[in-house]
Amino acid sequence: MTDWTDPDTFAQALEHVETKEKGNCFEDFEEGDVIEHDPGLTLTQFGNEQWMGQTLNHDPAYWRSDAAEARGFEEPPVHPDYLTAATLGITVEDLSEKGGYFLGRTDVRFPGTPVYTGTELHVESEVVNTATSSSRPEYGIVSWRTRGKDAETGEVLCSYERTNMIPRRDPVATDGSGAAAAEEEDDKPDLPEVFITPDGGYFEDFVAALEEADSENAAVAYRHERGRTQDDVTVAQLPLSTLNTAKQHHNVDVMSDSPSGDIVTYGDVTRSTALGHARSDEQTWREVGFDDESFHTFVAVGDTVYAFTRVLSAEDDASSEQAGTVTFEHIAFNQDDEPVYSGTRTAEIQKRSN
Numbered sequence: 001m002t003d004w005t006d007p008d009t010f011a012q013a014l015e016h017v018e019t020k021e022k023g024n025c026f027e028d029f030e031e032g033d034v035i036e037h038d039p040g041l042t043l044t045q046f047g048n049e050q051w052m053g054q055t056l057n058h059d060p061a062y063w064r065s066d067a068a069e070a071r072g073f074e075e076p077p078v079h080p081d082y083l084t085a086a087t088l089g090i091t092v093e094d095l096s097e098k099g100g101y102f103l104g105r106t107d108v109r110f111p112g113t114p115v116y117t118g119t120e121l122h123v124e125s126e127v128v129n130t131a132t133s134s135s136r137p138e139y140g141i142v143s144w145r146t147r148g149k150d151a152e153t154g155e156v157l158c159s160y161e162r163t164n165m166i167p168r169r170d171p172v173a174t175d176g177s178g179a180a181a182a183e184e185e186d187d188k189p190d191l192p193e194v195f196i197t198p199d200g201g202y203f204e205d206f207v208a209a210l211e212e213a214d215s216e217n218a219a220v221a222y223r224h225e226r227g228r229t230q231d232d233v234t235v236a237q238l239p240l241s242t243l244n245t246a247k248q249h250h251n252v253d254v255m256s257d258s259p260s261g262d263i264v265t266y267g268d269v270t271r272s273t274a275l276g277h278a279r280s281d282e283q284t285w286r287e288v289g290f291d292d293e294s295f296h297t298f299v300a301v302g303d304t305v306y307a308f309t310r311v312l313s314a315e316d317d318a319s320s321e322q323a324g325t326v327t328f329e330h331i332a333f334n335q336d337d338e339p340v341y342s343g344t345r346t347a348e349i350q351k352r353s354n
């Protein structure tokens with residue numbers, strides 16, 4: 001009788017069997033397709049606190065009732081970074097589990113916030129674009145519009161457009177024009193002469209720094225001191241806690257043979273950590289949205305995520321008298337000073353006068 005667990009026999013069996021595949025390839029996506037994601041999760045206090053704790057998002061309004069009430073919340077709400085990460089995590093099984101990297105995201109908005117713990121999340125995505133990668137014949141580039149909804153009321157809580165590389169079933173011939181164009185780019189830096197750091201983290205501090213920068217060849221740009229070295233918790237545990245099944249985060253065996261050569265940090269962990277560092281140096285009132293987010297290179301276990309901020313504009317038009325609106329560009333970078341993430345963020349920042 002054949003012993004299927006004999007190593008030689010088993011190796012032969014493995015060679016002959018089919019693998020029941022998970023996820024979809026590039027060819028499976030067509031513009032206009034709408035995908036209702038089956039996974040869903042309850043946004044729990046534990047999940048919220050685990051995410052915020054590990055990414056250094058320690059703003060007391062999300063942890064303590066008195067601080068929450070002082071900011072106009074009924075109770076400590078679900079953090080927008082956790083809501084975003086959970087919305088995306090739920091989509092991975094259908095959209096990107098096959099592999100291929102999260103390249104970028106834009107138009108991240110929270111129409112239904114504040115969201116409180118206990119809310120059940122139901123997510124759907126629509127394919128908005130499919131494109132050939134001119135530099136990587138084994139991949140295509142797909143963009144989806146995703147909406148995370150309150151499963152009970154249908155209210156949209158979080159919405160964004162995201163772009164990934166997705167493996168093709170069949171590689172195509174490409175002209176390599178993408179890479180060639182990149183090489184031709186004139187990359188002479190055009191940095192200002194002066195870099196200004198705001199005196200504090202209130203709205204008025206950002207306004208004053210921008211006014212100072214306006215009068216000379218200067219930018220309001222600075223780095224944050226905190227760093228967070230990536231470990232098993234941030235790389236594997238946090239994405240799985242959002243039901244993100246991307247093999248990039250938890251399958252060392254498969255990833256040893258991939259462009260990164262190792263498991264890598266979930267893009268939402270990288271950006272939330274960098275944003276946590278930035279927020280620790282400001283008086284946030286509310287998060288408004290994020291645009292033009294890009295993931296430039298991999299972050300792996302042992303890498304340290306730091307943050308750099310450039311202040312782009314400040315307007316006195318917030319939803320509350322107690323705050324003003326500030327737009328930032330945040331760049332997450334590693335221990336070798338390489339940018340790993342960048343994006344613009346609009347947030348309402350408390351006024352000192354209140």
Ligand SMILES: C/C(=C\C(=O)O)C(=O)SCCNC(=O)CCNC(=O)[C@H](O)C(C)(C)COP(=O)(O)OP(=O)(O)OC[C@H]1O[C@@H](n2cnc3c(N)ncnc32)[C@H](O)[C@@H]1OP(=O)(O)O
Nearest residue numbers: 096101102103104133134135178246266267295296297298
């Ligand atoms: C949730 C999740 C996974 C999931 O979801 O399951 C994750 O968290 S995973 C971890 C987070 N993620 C990363 O760790 C990736 C970091 N990144 C890189 O390591 C490099 O980016 C690369 C190795 C992937 C590629 O390297 P690279 O080939 O040198 O990169 P590029 O040439 O810049 O991009 C190639 C083509 O993507 C086009 N492109 C780039 N960015 C955008 C954008 N924002 N929108 C639209 N198109 C874009 C580009 O225009 C080019 O197109 P062409 O092929 O046509 O030229």
